[in-house]
Amino acid sequence: AQKVTQAQTEISVVEKEDVTLDCVYETRDTTYYLFWYKQPPSGELVFLIRRNSFDEQNEISGRYSWNFQKSTSSFNFTITASQVVDSAVYFCALIVSGGSYIPTFGRGTSLIVHP
Amino acid sequence: GAGVSQTPSNKVTEKGKYVELRCDPISGHTALYWYRQSLGQGPEFLIYFQGTGAADDSGLPNDRFFAVRPEGSVSTLKIQRTERGDSAVYLCASSLRFYLGSNYGYTFGSGTRLTVV
Numbered sequence: 001a002q003k004v005t006q007a008q009t010e011i012s013v014v015e016k017e018d019v020t021l022d023c024v025y026e027t028r029d030t031t032y033y034l035f036w037y038k039q040p041p042s043g044e045l046v047f048l049i050r051r052n053s054f055d056e057q058n059e060i061s062g063r064y065s066w067n068f069q070k071s072t073s074s075f076n077f078t079i080t081a082s083q084v085v086d087s088a089v090y091f092c093a094l095i096v097s098g099g100s101y102i103p104t105f106g107r108g109t110s111l112i113v114h115p
Numbered sequence: 116g117a118g119v120s121q122t123p124s125n126k127v128t129e130k131g132k133y134v135e136l137r138c139d140p141i142s143g144h145t146a147l148y149w150y151r152q153s154l155g156q157g158p159e160f161l162i163y164f165q166g167t168g169a170a171d172d173s174g175l176p177n178d179r180f181f182a183v184r185p186e187g188s189v190s191t192l193k194i195q196r197t198e199r200g201d202s203a204v205y206l207c208a209s210s211l212r213f214y215l216g217s218n219y220g221y222t223f224g225s226g227t228r229l230t231v232v
Binding site for chain 1 (some may be wrong): 119
């Protein structure tokens with residue numbers, strides 16, 4: 001069975017601060033995929049990134065960056081110079097290979113960016 | 116359509132009533148997923164369709180929940196004898212068949228907020 005833990009329920013920062021959202025996953029499979037989604041107040045889940053278990057290279061996309069470390073089973077997400085528009089709930093998700101490719105989601109981290 | 120469409124966006128129903136929630140996936144997406152998201156929680160898987168057939172319905176909580184996708188496009192989630200505990204946001208997602216090495220994610224709809232009073 002797989003599990004995703006997002007220990008931070010809510011994070012509150014002031015605009016322009018950097019913030020890191022933690023994600024720890026558990027799986028016995030050696031091939032798996034990790035995702036981050038953003039859920040703004042409108043409700044839809046917006047895809048941000050997918051990483052494969054065989055590619056530990058970190059990724060940067062604008063103000064967003066992701067740190068994938070298999071040694072600690074973590075896939076953390078950092079927003080640099082946060083903005084009010086970043087306020088949302090962020091979900092980390094895991095898919096393991098060989099099954100129905102159904103994501104297991106964490107409970108989410110609510111990020112509030114104050115002006 | 117351009118995105119995944121879910122209707123209604125909000126539904127209030129009385130305990131014991133029957134409800135239907137509709138999901139219109141992205142055109143051409145063969146895979147369709149239903150999730151339930153309770154307040155403060157992540158989405159929980161309910162059922163997955165590949166084409167017209169339910170490939171995995173292990174997440175349906177009990178036999179009051181049922182979903183169909185008769186033509187491999189639009190799907191309807193049906194809940195009989197609703198209970199207050201069924202109150203949640205029901206999310207639908209669609210995707211092309213998931214291939215190893217592909218680099219896209221699922222596309223989610225905005226959800227239907229169901230309130231059972």
